[in-house]
Structures are given as structure tokens and as C-alpha cells.
Amino acid sequence: MDDGPLQVLTVPTAPYPDQRPGTGGLRRKVHVFQSRRYYLHNFIQSVFSSIDLRDRQGSTVVVGGDGRFFNRDAIEVVVQMAAANGVGRLIIGHHGVMSTPAVSCVVRKHKAIGGISLTAGSNPGGPEGDFGIKFNTASGGPAQEVVTNKIFQISRAIEEFAICPGLRVDLATLGKQRFDLENKFKPFTVEIVDSVESYANLLRNIFDFAALKELLSGENHINIRVDAMNGVMGPYVRRILCEELGSPANSAVNCVPLEDLGGQRPDADPTCATDLLDTMRGGEYDFGAAFDGDGDRNVILGKHGFSITPSDSVAVVAANIFCIPYFQHTGVRGFARSMPTSAALDKVAKATKIELYETPTGWRFFWNLMDAGRLSLCGEESFGTGGDHIREKDGLWAVLAWLSILAARRQSAEDIVKEHWLKYGRNYYTRYDYEDVELDAACEMMEDLETTLVDKAFAGQRFAVGEKIYQVEKADNFEYTDPVDSSISRNQGLRIVFSDGSRIVYRLSGTGTGGATVRVYIDSYEKEELFQETQVMLAPLATIALKISRLHERTGRSGPSVIT
Ligand code: G6P
Numbered sequence: 001m002d003d004g005p006l007q008v009l010t011v012p013t014a015p016y017p018d019q020r021p022g023t024g025g026l027r028r029k030v031h032v033f034q035s036r037r038y039y040l041h042n043f044i045q046s047v048f049s050s051i052d053l054r055d056r057q058g059s060t061v062v063v064g065g066d067g068r069f070f071n072r073d074a075i076e077v078v079v080q081m082a083a084a085n086g087v088g089r090l091i092i093g094h095h096g097v098m099s100t101p102a103v104s105c106v107v108r109k110h111k112a113i114g115g116i117s118l119t120a121g122s123n124p125g126g127p128e129g130d131f132g133i134k135f136n137t138a139s140g141g142p143a144q145e146v147v148t149n150k151i152f153q154i155s156r157a158i159e160e161f162a163i164c165p166g167l168r169v170d171l172a173t174l175g176k177q178r179f180d181l182e183n184k185f186k187p188f189t190v191e192i193v194d195s196v197e198s199y200a201n202l203l204r205n206i207f208d209f210a211a212l213k214e215l216l217s218g219e220n221h222i223n224i225r226v227d228a229m230n231g232v233m234g235p236y237v238r239r240i241l242c243e244e245l246g247s248p249a250n251s252a253v254n255c256v257p258l259e260d261l262g263g264q265r266p267d268a269d270p271t272c273a274t275d276l277l278d279t280m281r282g283g284e285y286d287f288g289a290a291f292d293g294d295g296d297r298n299v300i301l302g303k304h305g306f307s308i309t310p311s312d313s314v315a316v317v318a319a320n321i322f323c324i325p326y327f328q329h330t331g332v333r334g335f336a337r338s339m340p341t342s343a344a345l346d347k348v349a350k351a352t353k354i355e356l357y358e359t360p361t362g363w364r365f366f367w368n369l370m371d372a373g374r375l376s377l378c379g380e381e382s383f384g385t386g387g388d389h390i391r392e393k394d395g396l397w398a399v400l401a402w403l404s405i406l407a408a409r410r411q412s413a414e415d416i417v418k419e420h421w422l423k424y425g426r427n428y429y430t431r432y433d434y435e436d437v438e439l440d441a442a443c444e445m446m447e448d449l450e451t452t453l454v455d456k457a458f459a460g461q462r463f464a465v466g467e468k469i470y471q472v473e474k475a476d477n478f479e480y481t482d483p484v485d486s487s488i489s490r491n492q493g494l495r496i497v498f499s500d501g502s503r504i505v506y507r508l509s510g511t512g513t514g515g516a517t518v519r520v521y522i523d524s525y526e527k528e529e530l531f532q533e534t535q536v537m538l539a540p541l542a543t544i545a546l547k548i549s550r551l552h553e554r555t556g557r558s559g560p561s562v563i564t
Helices: 030-035 039-049 071-084 100-109 145-157 195-204 209-217 234-244 274-281 310-319 325-330 344-352 364-371 395-409 413-424 439-454 534-549 551-555
Strands: 002-006 009-012 026-029 060-065 089-093 114-118 130-137 160-163 175-181 188-193 224-227 287-291 298-302 335-338 356-359 377-380 384-387 426-437 462-465 468-477 494-498 503-508 516-526
Touching: 026 030, 030 039, 030 130, 039 071, 039 130, 039 145, 039 160, 060 071, 060 100, 071 089, 071 114, 071 160, 071 175, 071 188, 089 100, 100 114, 100 130, 100 195, 100 395, 130 145, 195 234, 195 395, 209 234, 209 395, 224 234, 224 274, 234 395, 274 287, 274 298, 287 395, 298 310, 298 395, 298 413, 310 335, 310 344, 310 377, 310 384, 310 395, 310 413, 310 426, 335 344, 335 364, 344 356, 344 413, 344 426, 356 364, 384 395, 395 413, 426 439, 426 534, 426 551, 439 468, 439 494, 439 503, 439 516, 439 534, 439 551, 462 534, 468 534, 503 534, 516 534, 516 551, 534 551
Parallel strands: 002 175, 060 089, 060 114, 089 188, 224 287, 335 356, 335 377
Antiparallel strands: 009 160, 026 130, 114 130, 175 188, 287 298, 377 384, 426 516, 462 468, 468 494, 494 503, 503 516
């Protein structure tokens, strides 16, 4: 398509003070993007300006989104600004939709200088919900702190942005569209791609599709239930699990991406994927899975709704890693988990003598290790699991990893997990979330808590609840020195480690959009009592966690908003 020379404008603007990207990019209520003049434009310009003009000129950038409300409006602005900022080619998902793992895959495949994902991940969608923008760099991973800091600094001083207001792209037609601009950067091309195919191709080279097909549709097949949660994953699930691997069409539900994500929070955890959990409890299906809105997170359930924590999930995949052909070829370079994730993975790392890295929350810390050839498999308590095939966590990859284990072992997911506990012991694990807490109250509580924890007198203290006594071994504010680039990340969560290895961690979330979300993570290792109720087992530590922080008193809450 040739729309003739298009005008490039420089538009004056004024900065906003709050455009610092969080754990998953810049996330705000939709109305913030709609009502604040040039709020979106300012941020997009800051992203482009953070890239050296020489690298930007003529380069390729990938654009995708999870299809939520405001996606199309935002893509139009991104396209118009990319053209005006010298980008040579944009690769965009069909209808503007592309999962976060697929963005990472396509950035790497096309050697793009980066990717822009229009997503607020697992946050609610619709006009009253959230919207977000995430920038990934050339490796395909979420931008590191030096980059996000640069974007933030630029956004605080921005005075103008560049745009081609007349440029209109057709997101519905696959193929190339060419535009001539009146400035020196021309021509500008847009390529609308079927990202499902590129992503499927990647998975075909990682897993044994014949074995998976046999598991899902062979003579002794298992029945699975997969919930795409009305997010971006529907087309990927249909193409890969149903059409290619032969799972019946009705085994995949909520497969049409909706702007309001069906009005539910599209998170991959059992408290959000309640339909899936209820269906699984009925016993008709052997294995269940759900994804979040942009497809990077996963939840795995066994028959009758047997729930597998993300911390256990990555540990089980690690222990069975050679059921995945990819790792038979590449070998295993290292394992990693975020600090608040349970230490179940550490036990596997120790037994297999594979290096284990404990990083701050956020996928960017993992991919740095992957780029350096030090990491093969990693996971986070926040329902993220992934390998070094891309630089994002990957929901469908995690599901195929589990199915590969099931195919090789011919056991149920529950039996595999229980055998794992018998071999390695069990890390009971829970997370309490206090959402939308008043920001000042949350920050002051964290500051006071840190003062208490770092006081020398705190180490050695004993806390008793009923018959259980826990003695503090160490307490600190987690700090991480990246082994690759030696960069230091401070203030990554307050942690208390007890002499039996149990841990309490307190953190403020970096993905919320209203007030603050206080997260309390509890992890306790058991060698004997392997099959008890998690909340019963962790009740003493939960009591201690609340007592030490005086969390309820300080936040005015009487209990967590969500327990996972
Ligand atoms: C996003 C990030 C993850 C992170 C999760 C929770 O999904 O990609 O790396 O673990 O958010 O982050 P939060 O700061 O809200 O605990």
C-alpha cells in the first residue's frame, strides 16, 4: 500500500512525573491514558528516544498487544510515532494481537532492536480496567533497569514528540504495507504477521510433538482442559494444542480474545481461574491449565483440581528436564528462581549439582543470565515459568513441558508431584496479598519493618506459636549483584530466614495500579509431614509474619485480599 508522502510533525508536550516503568512495564488505569493529554505519546517518545538514533534509523521493531481495551488506539499511536522516529520496519501481530512470549520470539527471529507489548498482563481489562506498555530490548527480554531508568529520565524532561498523524495501518490484512514519509526516513514498512505460526515453529523445535500428539489424541490419550481466559492465548491454544496436537476443540475454552477479558481478572492462578478449578474438580479431565491475559503466565492443575504451586512446578520440571528434547541437545546450564519463590528448586539444583541463582522479582534478571549462557530454566512464584528458548516467561511452553513429563512418565500430575516431595521434601508455600493499600501507610510500614529487621538484636530472636518455635537466623533487605554485569539492585524485599530454613518475605508489588499492594510470602520446608494442608502448616509462620510487621494495624486491614 502506498499512501503517498506523509507529514511528520513535532508536537510540543509537557512531562508527567510518574512514568517510571514497574516490574511489568508502565501500567495505569485506562482512564489515565485516555484523559491525560499525550500521556501515551510521552511514554512512547521516551522509549524511542532511549534508543540511539543510529540504532533506531532503519531498524525493525516488533509490536504486539493482548487485545485488551485501548489496544487498537495505542497501536495506532505507536505506529505513527515509530515512523516519525526513524524506525524502518514494524512487525505487528495480526489484528494487533501477539502474546508476550511470541513478541520475544519474533524480536529474536527478526533481529529487531526491540519490541513494544501493549499489555497489563494479569491486571483487569476493559474501560474501567488497566492498560500497560512494556518495552523489550533486542534480546527479546523486558528492558533492564538501566534502560527503564533512562526512559523514565527522558519522560521527566520531555518537551515534544514526533508523529505521522496521517499514517493508517490495516491490522486485519497479513503482509507488507509501505508508506512514504516526507522526511529523510523512508520508506517505512509495516508487516502484519501470523505470530502463532512463528511461535508454533519455535515450540516444534523444543518438544517432541509426535509424543505429545500421542498423549493428547492417541489410543490411551489423556483428557485436558485449557482456559485461555479470554486473553491473547486463544488462537495459540487452538492452533497448537487442538489443531496440531489433536486435543478436542472443546478441551480449550475462552479462546476468543475479548477487550474486557470477559470482565474477570485474567490471572493464571487458581483464585482467578475459578471456572477451570471447578471443572477440574469434577474429575472429567486429567490435566488442566490456564494462562494470564498476555500468555506469559501459567497455572497447572492435576485431576480433581490438584493444585501445583508455581514454585513446585519449576522444581518438578527441573527434576524431569530431560523429558524435553531441547534440553537433551543444549544441556542444562543453570536454574534460577526469584527470591520470594520457594526454595523447592534449590533442592533439585543441589541434587543435580546444577548452579542455582536467586534473583530479584522480574524476568529481566533471568534473561541476563541466559544471554551469558548461564541459565536454562527458571521460575517465579507469580505463576511464571520458562526456559532460555526466548527471554520471557512462557505459559504454553510450561504446559508443553508438563505434558512432556506426563508423556514420558505415564503418571498423573499429582503422582509426579507427590513422588517429587517424597524424594526432595516439600516446601509449603503461600502468598498473602493486601491490595490497594494506602501508599504512604504501606511505605511507612516497610520502612519501620526494615529498621526492626536490620537491628542486630533481631537475629537470634525466637517466636513461638503454640508448640512451634522459630528462631531468626538472619534478616535483611535483599540485594542482588548481577553475576554477569555486576550491577547492583537494592531494596528487593525484606526477608527473615529462620534456623530451620523457613522464610518470611515482605515486598511491595511493582505491577499494581491503585495504591500499594503489600505481598507477604511464606515458605517452609518439611521432610516428614508431606501431605498436609498448606494453610494449616503455615498458620504459625503467618501469625509471626503479621505480628512482626503489625501489618493489619498499620494498613487498617483485617486480612489479605487474596491468598495464593
Ligand atoms: C510480572 C513480571 C514478573 C513478576 C510479576 C509480579 O508478571 O513479569 O516477573 O514476578 O509481575 O510482580 P510484582 O512486582 O507485582 O510482585
